[in-house]
């Protein structure tokens with residue numbers, strides 16, 4: 001069963017009232033990266049290719065900071081710290097306004113026990129302006145059986 005937005009909000013920080021939805025919590029865009037070098041997925045490991053943060057200066061008059069993103073694929077880091085509680089699994093969906101602007105967020109499974117500031121794949125099919133801190137996605141939590149908790153290489157990522 002999926003949990004309420006109020007329940008999800010207890011596992012996401014920081015959040016404002018505006019982010020808490022009936023069935024989940026909205027996530028914001030913090031840093032947008034552009035991949036520069038090939039990554040590598042092997043049978044027993046992986047390497048993430050080098051990337052750079054997209055510059056904000058293309059709209060330097062903009063306040064707050066705004067990314068101008070031409071058509072392409074980007075990795076976006078969310079602004080919130082997420083902790084997937086035991087007995088649950090997380091899914092992130094794009095905010096529909098992204099889709100309506102010809103953009104899409106692709107995501108994977110959020111494991112029980114994971115904690116960090118995770119990332120998603122932002123596909124831009126038509127140029128878009130994206131304010132840093134704007135809501136782009138929504139996290140939902142569903143009850144799930146599991147034997148172990150997440151202890152992979154992304155555990156604790158991007159926490160200051």
Ligand SMILES: O=c1ccn([C@H]2C[C@H](O)[C@@H](COP(=O)(O)OP(=O)(O)OP(=O)(O)O)O2)c(=O)[nH]1
Nearest residue numbers: 107108109110111114118119120150152153154
């Ligand atoms: O869209 C997503 C989906 C998941 N995660 C986080 C939560 C998840 O628990 C963790 C690891 O995901 P996954 O298990 O798919 O990573 P992996 O590529 O298998 O690496 P590892 O073996 O180190 O876990 O990444 C994200 O940041 N973005």
